[in-house]
Amino acid sequence: MNHSNYIIEQLISAKSIAARVEGLALEISSAFKGTDKLIVIGLLRGSFVFIADVVRELDLPVEVDFLEASSYGNSTESSKEVRILKDLRGEIEGKDVLVVEDIVDTGHTLKHVLKLLGTRSPKRVEVCALLDKPSRREVDIKATWTGFEIPDEFVVGYGIDYAQRNRNLPFIGKVKFND
Numbered sequence: 001m002n003h004s005n006y007i008i009e010q011l012i013s014a015k016s017i018a019a020r021v022e023g024l025a026l027e028i029s030s031a032f033k034g035t036d037k038l039i040v041i042g043l044l045r046g047s048f049v050f051i052a053d054v055v056r057e058l059d060l061p062v063e064v065d066f067l068e069a070s071s072y073g074n075s076t077e078s079s080k081e082v083r084i085l086k087d088l089r090g091e092i093e094g095k096d097v098l099v100v101e102d103i104v105d106t107g108h109t110l111k112h113v114l115k116l117l118g119t120r121s122p123k124r125v126e127v128c129a130l131l132d133k134p135s136r137r138e139v140d141i142k143a144t145w146t147g148f149e150i151p152d153e154f155v156v157g158y159g160i161d162y163a164q165r166n167r168n169l170p171f172i173g174k175v176k177f178n179d
């Protein structure tokens with residue numbers, strides 16, 4: 001695929017993603033078996049495709065909510081400053097919660113979000129991240145479930161953007177900059 005100053009190379013196919021989502025959903029369903037309601041929280045915007053696929057495979061009563069936490073700008077570097085741009089609509093006190101994230105990179109976003117959710121006294125909070133870049137981690141945090149570990153590459157597709165573009169690609173691709 002050709003763009004002005006970068007090309008996108010497929011890293012994970014749509015088929016591999018679908019197979020992994022199915023596996024993750026099985027594990028999540030079993031871990032939360034018996035819950036009267038699981039609150040699945042998607043971190044906007046990067047998780048919107050992933051959460052849509054995950055919830056449709058869950059064998060549990062589910063409620064879906066969204067939170068937008070942002071590092072800023074159209075940059076490829078994640079910021080260490082995390083702001084809440086859009087809060088949840090619902091309460092999570094005493095509830096089982098699953099946070100769905102696209103990528104855990106430095107870990108700052110997830111750490112901040114988990115700290116915030118923790119102040120609201122949920123019964124239990126677990127995290128499902130589609131991608132993990134362990135080599136980029138700056139804070140000690142790990143998702144309960146991870147779809148794929150990837151090297152330190154800038155990726156797009158399946159909900160994930162570069163400067164708000166390429167979220168609609170059905171696969172995960174790595175961005176290769178020309179210079």
Ligand code: IMP
Pocket residue numbers: 046071078079101102103104105106107108109110153154155156160161162
């Ligand atoms: P962290 O706070 O550094 O862990 O950043 C996590 C967020 O940075 C993710 O939710 C993404 O929105 C963004 N991000 C990290 N790596 C990439 C990437 O390779 N492509 C696009 N967005 C990324």
Ligand code: MG
Pocket residue numbers: 043044045046047102103
């Ligand atoms: Mg994000």
